[in-house]
Amino acid sequence: MKTQSNEYLASRRCPPSPACQRGIGATATSRQRKDKPEDTDQIDVRPILYKAVRDAEYVEKISARLKSLLENLIRHVPHDAPSPISPASVEALVDKLGCKDRALRYKIATLVELGLVENRCLGNGRRHVQRNRRGVIVHIAGIDLSPLLEQADDLALKAAAKQDNYTLRAQLRYEISSKRAHLKRMLHTETLPDDLMRRWTDLPPDLAKLDLDELRTVGDKVDRLFDDITAYRQFGAGRPAISDPAYITDHIPSESCNRTIPAEKKGKPENRQPTGPATCGLENVSLQQVLQAAPQDWQVEMALHGQPSWQTFAGVASERARWLGIDPTAWSIAQAAIGAPGAAVIVMLGDAQSLERGGKVRSVGGWVRRMAERAENGTAHLNRTLFGLLNKETELC
Numbered sequence: 001m002k003t004q005s006n007e008y009l010a011s012r013r014c015p016p017s018p019a020c021q022r023g024i025g026a027t028a029t030s031r032q033r034k035d036k037p038e039d040t041d042q043i044d045v046r047p048i049l050y051k052a053v054r055d056a057e058y059v060e061k062i063s064a065r066l067k068s069l070l071e072n073l074i075r076h077v078p079h080d081a082p083s084p085i086s087p088a089s090v091e092a093l094v095d096k097l098g099c100k101d102r103a104l105r106y107k108i109a110t111l112v113e114l115g116l117v118e119n120r121c122l123g124n125g126r127r128h129v130q131r132n133r134r135g136v137i138v139h140i141a142g143i144d145l146s147p148l149l150e151q152a153d154d155l156a157l158k159a160a161a162k163q164d165n166y167t168l169r170a171q172l173r174y175e176i177s178s179k180r181a182h183l184k185r186m187l188h189t190e191t192l193p194d195d196l197m198r199r200w201t202d203l204p205p206d207l208a209k210l211d212l213d214e215l216r217t218v219g220d221k222v223d224r225l226f227d228d229i230t231a232y233r234q235f236g237a238g239r240p241a242i243s244d245p246a247y248i249t250d251h252i253p254s255e256s257c258n259r260t261i262p263a264e265k266k267g268k269p270e271n272r273q274p275t276g277p278a279t280c281g282l283e284n285v286s287l288q289q290v291l292q293a294a295p296q297d298w299q300v301e302m303a304l305h306g307q308p309s310w311q312t313f314a315g316v317a318s319e320r321a322r323w324l325g326i327d328p329t330a331w332s333i334a335q336a337a338i339g340a341p342g343a344a345v346i347v348m349l350g351d352a353q354s355l356e357r358g359g360k361v362r363s364v365g366g367w368v369r370r371m372a373e374r375a376e377n378g379t380a381h382l383n384r385t386l387f388g389l390l391n392k393e394t395e396l397c
Contacts, residue, residue, distance in 0.1 A: 045084050045149055049074045052148050055155035056116065059162060065097070069107050070116070072096050073143050078129060080137060084149055085120060087127040087142035108143065116151070118144040165212055172215040173207045179222045186229055186328065196232065199225050230328055280338045280375050281383030282345060287313065290345055293389040295352050310341040317344030324351060326365045334372035342382070346371045349385050 053070045056062055076088035093104055111117045120141055121127050127142035180203070187200065203225075204210065204218060287310055291299055298316065305312045318340075321331055326347065334343035350367045353359030361367045374380040 044079050046074050046077055046079070048152050049077075049084060049145055049148060052152040052155050055152075055159040056148070059155055059158045060114070062114070062116075065099075066107060066111060068097060069093070069104075070111070070145075070148070073117070073145060076142075077145065078137060078140070081129075081140055082137060083140075084145040085140045085142045086145060087129045087140055089127060090125070116145075116148045118147060120144045169210075169212055169215055172212070172219055176207060176215065176219050176222055179219075179226060182325065183222070183226060183229065192229065192232065196225065196229060199228075230322070280342055281381045282338070282342055282386075285345075285383055285386060289390065290348070290386065293352065293386050294348050295357060298348060298351075310344075314340035314344040317347045320351065321347045321368070324364050326350075326368050330365065330369035330372045334368070334375055337372065337376040338380070342375065343372070345382055345386070346375070346380075349382065349389070352389055353385075 050071065053067055053074070056070075057064075057067050072093055073086040073088055074084075076086045076092070077084050078087075090101055090104060094101060097104065099107075108117070108119065112119055120143070122141050128140070129137060130139040132138050183200065192200075199221070203221065207215065207218070210218065287308060290313065291302060291308060294302075298320070301316050302308050302313065305316070318331065321328075324347070331343055331347070334346050346368050347364075350361055350364040350371070351357070353361040353367070354364050355362055371380055371382070375382075
């Protein structure tokens with residue numbers, strides 16, 4: 001019975017027309033459309049466009065309203081569009097941006113002048129998307145974002161370079177501001193010559209407006225001014241330009257904190273013993289003991305200078321005192337009282353006992369000044385502190 005029904009239906013079926021036989025006007029069935037392979041090479045460029053807008057805002061300094069307009073245009077770009085053209089209508093954009101038609105057209109014209117978009121609307125300004133029966137876009141009209149897409153890589157490079165420049169400028173501003181604050185504290189202690197004060201007042205007050213090269217120039221000026229002021233305060237204001245006379249220890253000759261021992265003559269130390277009381281307790285302390293009690297970073301820096309000597313140790317301590325923020329006046333007082341090596345030992349002991357290193361000294365600068373005043377009065381006993389550090393290290397070992 002079923003076979004007869006099929007034969008009846010076949011006899012009633014209309015013969016195919018010549019047009020259908022030639023395939024003109026024929027439509028594919030749903031099964032054929034489903035089996036047809038889709039274009040999988042299409043890439044959604046909208047994330048790239050969003051990042052390009054952020055880079056353009058950072059590099060080109062476009063306004064926030066233009067940025068909002070670009071983002072709304074990108075939001076209306078079809079994900080399967082053959083080119084990044086936004087068919088967003090004027091009414092939709094006006095509703096999103098909260099502006100009038102005239103203002104919207106002016107903003108679009110501004111983006112065209114900046115070379116970020118192209119106007120590919122129809123003659124009457126109409127924008128639309130036309131798709132075929134398979135849903136593939138065959139024509140699209142609107143605002144073309146292809147120029148922005150072409151500039152995406154250049155904008156990313158410019159944004160990265162600008163960010164690096166900003167980071168370097170911020171670092172230089174911080175370093176210069178820190179040095180200027182230290183110089184300002186130094187200027188409050190005493191009056192400087194007119195040429196140094198003139199160089200101080202000639203420094204630009206606002207660093208935020210300077211570019212990278214100008215900041216580097218200002219940084220060099222601040223460094224030179226810092227060195228000149230430090231040299232003037234040590235040697236140019238009536239303080240001794242050289243350290244006190246040398247004395248003899250059991251190990252190596254060094255500069256003395258005991259004024260009762262005469263200076264060396266022609267590089268040959270005299271063998272006379274001290275005839276007066278010691279003023280700082282370093283008469284029987286060797287450089288090896290001082291280095292053994294010094295922190296590890298001090299020992300590493302001394303090792304970089306080769307053969308250790310009191311002169312090298314004093315130079316290292318002077319540089320350390322500068323970065324520890326110790327007032328140069330305290331260094332000068334200690335140097336005038338017990339010599340450069342004695343002042344260096346005071347700085348080392350203060351640093352070794354600081355809170356940062358697990359000690360009890362809260363302010364290294366205050367401790368150094370107090371010990372310098374005691375050395376000037378002859379009541380400093382640095383050997384006790386030094387041997388205390390050595391005994392502590394021995395216990396730790």
